[in-house]
Amino acid sequence: MPIRNRVVNTTLCTICLFLFCASIPATADEPTLARLSFWAPTERMDEFAAAYAEQITPLLKKHGLAASSERGRTTVDSVFARLFSFATPTAFSTRKDSLWDDPAWQDLLQHLGADFRSESESPIRCQFTLYQCPAGAGRQTPAGPGTRRGEWLTFGVQDGLSPEIQAVLSDRDGNLWITGMRDVARYDGENVVTFTQADGLAGDRFFTSSLQDRDGNLWFGTDGGATRYDGESFVTFTAADGLAGDYVISIQQDRNGHLWFGFDAGVTRFDGETFKTFTVQDGLSGDTNELMLHDQDGNLWFGYGFNELSTWNGSEIKGITRYDGKTFKTLTGRDGPIDHPVFSMLQDRHGHLWFGGENRVTRYDGTQSETFTMQDGLLEGRILKIVEDRDGLLWFGSDLKGISRFDGEKWRSSPADSADLRWRSDPTDLTDLRFTTFTTADGLLNDQVRDIVEDDKGYIWVGTIGGGLSRYEGEHFVHFTPSDGLPSQFVYSILQDSTGTMWFGTHGGLVRYDGEDLATFTAKDGLAKDMAQHIVKDIEGNLWIKGLRGPRVTRYDGKVFNVLTLGDSLDIGYVGNPVVDRKGHVWFPASPYGAVCYDGQNWKKISTEDGLLSNHITSLAEDRNGHMWFGGGAGASRYDGESFTSFTLEHIGLKGGVASIGEDQKGHLWFGDFAGSASRYDGETFTAFTNQDGLKSGPVLSFLNDRKGHLWFCIWGGGIVRYDGLVFQDLHHRDGLIADTVHQVYEDRDGDFWIATDSGITRYRPSTKPPTVHLKEAIADRSYGPIRELALPSSQRLVIFTFQGRSFSTPPDRMVYVYRFQGHEDEWQSTRQTEVRYSGLPTGEYLFEVKAVDRDLNYSNPVSLSLTIHPPYRQWTLVGGLCLALMGLVIVSGYAFKKRHDLFVEMEEELQTAHDMQMRLMPTSSPELPGFDIAGRCLPANHVGGDLFQYFPLDDRLVVAMADVTGHAMEAAVPVMMFSGVLESDIGHGYGLEMLFTSLNRTLCNKLDDRTFVCLAMSELDLSTRTFRFANGGSPYPYHFHAATGEVSELQVDAYPLGVRPDTAYTAIEVQLEPGDRIIFYSDGIPEAENVAGDLFGFERTAETIRQGCTENQSAEELIDRLFGSIETFVGSAIQRDDMTCVVMRAE
Incomplete structure (x- = not known):
């Protein structure tokens, strides 16, 4: 009876494997075909065919060339042709060169030319060329x-x-x-x-x-x-x-x-x-x-x-x-x-x-x-x-x-x-x-x-x-420099008046540009100074021009320049950008005296005596509610027309003083500092933004809210940064700006942007051409490629989506992506990575969407993938039904099985031999190390399987490896044996965990087929310091029992399994082990152990069993006994479907 059961199981597995393979479309590699052609008189073609058979064919055979059975396209009447098959185009080139270099071949062509060409001294016209072939990857x-x-x-x-x-x-x-x-x-x-x-x-x-x-x-x-x-x-x-x-x-x-x-x-x-x-x-x-x-x-x-x-x-x-x-x-x-x-x-x-x-x-x-x-x-x-x-x-x-x-x-x-x-x-x-x-x-x-x-x-x-x-x-990009007529390369401000004329404030004066000519105005023309740093237009159309320092300001009505004095001839050390409020009043920052306001007739000074936080005011702004904001070295003050409300730098979230203030399309206030940071105020809270969010280093000198609602950050030394509420993108000298020392950006009536820098002016016209994005692959238990739908069991712990945007204007490393995973997280998120990962997804329906965003904040059309996470028993429904149907076939064919009894006995012995060989790959005893109790065990689901664990003592360290090869039984056993040898060889090189994983992955990508890969968990234990380092490639997260708290946590490290992608980067984490701590490695066969009702043992039950055993201070071996015993009780009479491996490390 035991033999009979094994016969049934073996036959069912064989039939299931046959049906699985039959379901995969059979593909035969298309051969590379080359055509050998000869030109001969049409009326003598039969005669040439005989010469080909008698003289040409034997020489071709000496070079390993035999005509293919493929029938090619019809040739012209004067051509005699045959096709030849080769493995690759390179193989054809090699064989052709060998033939053409053969003197016997050249003599034969000369001889045939004498017979079949009118020019008797010329060789026959012959051509050996590629005909068709699968395209190489390039x-x-x-x-x-x-x-x-x-x-x-x-x-x-x-x-x-x-x-x-x-x-x-x-x-x-x-x-x-x-x-x-x-x-x-x-x-x-x-x-x-x-x-x-x-x-x-x-x-x-x-x-x-x-x-x-x-x-x-x-x-x-x-x-x-x-x-x-x-x-x-x-x-x-x-x-x-x-x-x-x-x-x-x-x-x-x-x-x-x-x-x-x-x-x-x-x-x-x-x-x-x-x-x-x-x-x-x-x-x-x-x-x-x-x-x-x-x-x-x-x-x-x-x-x-x-x-x-x-x-x-x-x-x-x-x-x-x-x-x-x-x-x-x-x-x-x-x-x-x-x-x-x-x-x-x-x-x-x-x-x-x-x-x-x-x-x-x-x-x-x-x-x-x-x-x-x-x-x-x-x-x-x-x-x-x-x-x-x-x-x-x-x-x-x-x-x-x-x-x-x-x-x-x-x-x-x-x-x-x-x-x-x-x-x-x-x-x-x-x-x-x-x-x-x-x-x-x-x-x-x-x-x-x-x-x-x-x-x-x-x-x-x-x-x-x-x-x-x-x-x-x-x-x-169009640039304006002194060679084009600017009086100085230092340009600080830009403005367009009601006639469409552009005005530039430069170190050498005020410049007017009418679309054709540049004209410069200086102190000789009536300016207060030759330097025009700031320009603002009031509600009457007058231009106000202010230099960097001093009390005087110039007003220009289109005809005459008038010089006025701020307040009481204040000795102003620094003046920032002036502001015209909705009442038509012109405000000037006037550090160290506060701010000055001109109402058309009188000057009024605002200082700490009136309620300002500080008199060192360097920036001004009016919000949509008509409130004036004053920014300086101590923070910012808001004036509602009656009283002041102040916010310190600590409250705002800045460190370098308020250099600029702007407002976005939602009415949020933005504060830029002199250290490359910014803070957004929504009326209740401040949110800080730094380089980590997408800003660049350098003082944020000004803001611009454009017609699309994009917020521009002008960063002196950092170029331009734009923000649409979700994505930050930058623009700098490498993209075409004349310089990164940006003072101001101005949007003209045509939608072009004029950028003032220390090296001149750039007129920038953003591209409106969106990028494209494609989904490269979905990776779970294997790579599924660029699919649009995917179904996975809930036992699959990790799902990875990779994607890539394309744009000629934006290099790949500067593309930003926005994505969402409906059913899990419905809000769009941004990333500069080309992949996102999700782990531990519950059963349900999900939709992954991603868009690419280029440097001009153009969004691509989204690409999407529908993902279904189903209970793992679904994968056995078809197999169960198939097995029930095939059981009748097995019973009917009982006589045939009996006749082959002796054959199966022999098969049994061979499988036992294979089992013994695989078990010898794993340690027969646990290492005895002072201060540690270590044990491991592997229970294959069949005679042979895909799990493997090994110990590698190295001086004062111990390396523990646990691997799981995709598949079961013999399908996985052969790669396991190969991997064991590769692992032992690479361990001998003394690599660290990261380099070791990289080396193993590169080797396996070359050795394994597309459907086979290795999940590997590996640790390095320093015996003297009790430091535990861990790296992972697709294996379940090991559990760490903390003796001090009695809690069990997961050591979460994610990366592709070995053999999936050759460019995978692997990282390691480090844990300090305390007395009584345990580390438990386990293969996926443990949480996926299934009872007859189709229920899984599961991760929660696994963790709880481990916690109970550790709390009772069980040894490493006892803990494994407890875990496997709990699984055996849970599954009952159900068949073990996957290998189960567990390794426990206990710090004493």
Whole structure:
């Protein structure tokens, strides 16, 4: 009977395992296919087939090449082809090189050429190329932050990109595809993934042709054909398929969805099934087609670029060719729009055609042409690229001198040291040139432009030879410095008047900017001083200008400057920003005398005699209730028109004195200090904010509440920090600010922000383009990948969600995320981490949502995951039903089991042997250490299992490890034995816990499959100091019994199990053990022990059993007996379903 029961159990397990495996979709790795092609006369193809079998096949076999049974695409009639299968593209390249280097192969090709080619001295035309293969993963590297010069941000080798860029493509998902000399890289703002021949691309050099078709496929033109990438595989088309050649120069798609490929031997049209080639015989002006254009009327235009158009045919250039779907028409310089070679073409939004030549561009409106040259401001060189951006600006890329830009309406030139349209104080500096230019003097790293593209967010990207990939930032940042007409680089305040004129307070006077010119006013013009530090506008439109020190202030009515004296000629040492209240009164901080108010006729001084907390007032503000606030070195005072209420620095929560006061959209008051902190007052309580919340170090000199309700913190030395009520984001010199020494921010009527710094002015236009975010994976008992729904048993203690935002304007390390977990915590929370963790979730329905927030506080659309936590017995419902159904099968098949009795006896003996081997991996006795009582025990659920514990005595330390491998029985036993060896080897290196976990994890990620990982709990006990250090990777939290209080607590340390992610960081915690304390390790089989009713032993019952045993001062061995005995009583006759392991350490 025992044998019979074991037979039944073994058979059921085998059948269940079979059904489980059968439920997993069978996937066969798609092979890498290469095609060997020979060109022979069509009429002699049978003859060549015989030669192939007799002469070529034997030599191929010597090189280990046997034709595949795969049937490929139909080739042209003159091609004889066979497919060959390889494990990887690299394996193909290796085998091909070996074949081509074989002299016998070269002799054979020469011999076949003599037989099958008209040129008897030439070898037969033969081609061995990649045909199709699964796309390799590519080489992924984190994208660097780029290098900023002027208003250009450039990415090069140090950022993961090639410096030699041939073409740039922006796909529909917002990724950039950068074609280099020998690779193609995908850049998404977070990572750069580089693809080469080893990943399945054809050819070994890539040219200026790439395209995304209407189906989303990417096409790359190479010297080995055209390669199509659908996100999963690469498929290559060559001359054997019907292309005009293998050297693909250009790619275009017409309105019918047909693809056109340009070669040096004509153009080929591909309709998805067949290829058709057009040459000069069909009407083309030349065979070399460098570029193609599809216009709004459906016509195709062909240009001949560097070759055909550079030569003269008599007295005429061969011109460009237009194809209307039926006929080709060549337009020459005599009867067409151009009289020069063409290297680029574009049709703008008005329908005008632009043709780029050498040192010139021509615009053609369908009836007449207009040519622009270097005399109009166009840069020297061949115009290789023309792009129209979403604002209608035209960008022209030169192969010698950089970029020229034309706005179509207004032509202005840039000074040599600028990177955008500039405004100068001296109008004689403006010249009548027609183009704005961008060169290395403006921030490009190289002037040899190969491509220009606008991405889906509106950014302009430029690919250069030797200078990498550059992004234009001038749309967002424009700087004003003394070279543009400012009298000083020190700018303190900014204001816009009712006419839209901008006013700047600088160290060298008051500056007016009307949109074109800068004009400066000083003491010679009537100012009290040359220095204008603060500007404020009263309700009558007058400007009030105040310097840093002294009693005098200037009022300007638009015509005349009038100088007034504050109060009684007070010798004021410091004056902060003045304020105009709702009554029209003008208030000035007047330290050390308090504050001064001017009501239009009289001056009034407010001081401690009137109720101020201190006379050292440095900041003022009026709140929405009309109350005046006075801030200074001692704190802040509120004046309601009748009395003062004061708040000390300690009450406010600041340390460095009140430097500024502002109000947000909710009416909350904000106080900034001189030490980089701020405090918010909601009318009842103060809440402090520091660097830990997102602020930067430095005095908070001013606030701005913008139209969106974002609060701007101006931090001298720390740049700008913005806060929307949930997220803090910063803006500083690395992003494009002219300097981080910010005094003030002003929002103009157009929504642009003007930022005053110690190095000039930055006009900043925030991006409104939101980032994207994707859920990378959900991790519990294993990684589930980027799923949208997940169900887990309540016995799963830890759930982790990982995510990543993407934005070209915000580096990954500066992206902020807001998330919520409905059903657990419904409020949105923010984090800069790319993962969140939840443990001990009760049964129920949950929804996890996350958004990415970029530097301009733009929020992405949320991504979400629905999580169901169910009782653990659900996972046994299906198994139980299956077992009941299969039991009948077992009974009916009793005779067959009897016949195989002897076989199962043998199996029993082998399993017992395996059991003995696994038990020998674990200690047979406990270590005897002075001052400690230690014991451990493992009860496998089967003959063999996935649990393991070990002791490692190391000098005056003891390392205890307890592991649990996913799965049960033999499924887990083999990885357990492997892990035991790896663990013992790494322990010998003397690593600390953190390094030991990292090393083990890296090894297991390489050794284990995706569904197998190891939960590991490990401790290091210092015998002399009784210090206990602990690290954990997915195991249940150990219990710590505190003898002094009689309480049991968990040692909570979270991290991924070993083998899940190679980049996991592991940390350790430290506990000081007191006499009578216990540490109890246990595997999940203990709390998940289940009785016949489906109830779990549970964590609470486990902790209580441990507490009772420790309270009764049981030894380590007795405590284990008590725990296992309680479990045995609880489960009764139920089958043990998981291994159970427990290790107890008792400090005496």
